[in-house]
Amino acid sequence: MTKNKGITYTVISCLAIVSMVIGLFVYSTVAEKELTNDQYKLLKFYQLNTKRDLSAFSLFKNNEEFTNADFLGKWDLVFLGFASCPDMCPMTMQKLSKTSDLLSQKEGLIDKINFVMISIDPDRDSPERMHEYATAFNSDFVGVSGGIKDIYQLSLNLTLPFTPIVNSKNKDYDMDHSMNLALIDPQGKYYGFFKTPYTPETIAEALESVIKFAK
The missing domain is CATH 1.20.5 (Single alpha-helices involved in coiled-coils or other helix-helix interfaces)
Known part of the structure; x- marks a missing residue:
């Protein structure tokens, strides 16, 4: 027994x-596991080896000052463009609006990220105009403008190059600029970027992994 x-x-x-x-x-x-670097690259997202500090800047969102402090506390996906852009900028903003919709379907994600469009054309884009432009795509989007010097320096920090045009006599000019998107972490540091071509689905998938697992 x-x-x-x-x-x-x-x-x-x-x-x-x-x-x-x-x-x-x-x-x-x-x-769930964080995506690997190879998986991120398939989604056109590239994380920097070392996060970078941003130079101090002072811009405006609507009638409020917008500084480095506004990049603290949440992730920020930043696009540099201009309101008079005939095609690529509105197409990109539509993609970001769809990205926001996709993230809204995931519990707790959308509250951890801001979508910010910064004008590279302050001669024509007042802070008020940028606010109206950005919020036309999504009421939570942030539109920013200000002095060309600070905007250009920020573009260099974020490796989003553009060719400035100042005091042009031709008011119907177009502008050359990067269509990449910069991702800033909740500590206000440049974290990585999305390289074209991207889609709302690829952006949302990469952002979900970053937001959930990044340290």
Whole structure:
């Protein structure tokens, strides 16, 4: 009788160990993990090896000052463009609006990120105009304008180059600028960027992983 009990206990112990091993395997298989660098690259997202500080700047959103402090506390996805842009800028803003909609479907994500459009054309884009332009795509989007010097320096910090045009006699000019998107972390540091071509789906997938797992 005692021998049978010993065998029973041994079998139960073995089954418990096997169950635990299977459970750990299943958990490691299905548990969410941060995307790898290769997976990020397939989504056109590139994380910097070392996060970068941004130079101090002073711009305006609507009638309020917009500074480095506004990049603290949340992730910020930044696009540099201009309101008179005939095609690429509105197309990009539509993509970002769709991205915002996709993130809104994931619990707790949309509250952790801001979408910011900064004008590279302050001669034509007042802070008020940029506010109206950005919020036309999404009421939560932020439109920013200000002095060309601070805007240009910020563009260099974020590796979003453009060719400034100041005091042009031709008021119908176009502008050359990067269509990439810069991602700033909640500490206000340049974290990474999305390189064209991107879609709302690829942006949202990469952002979900970054927001959930980035340290």
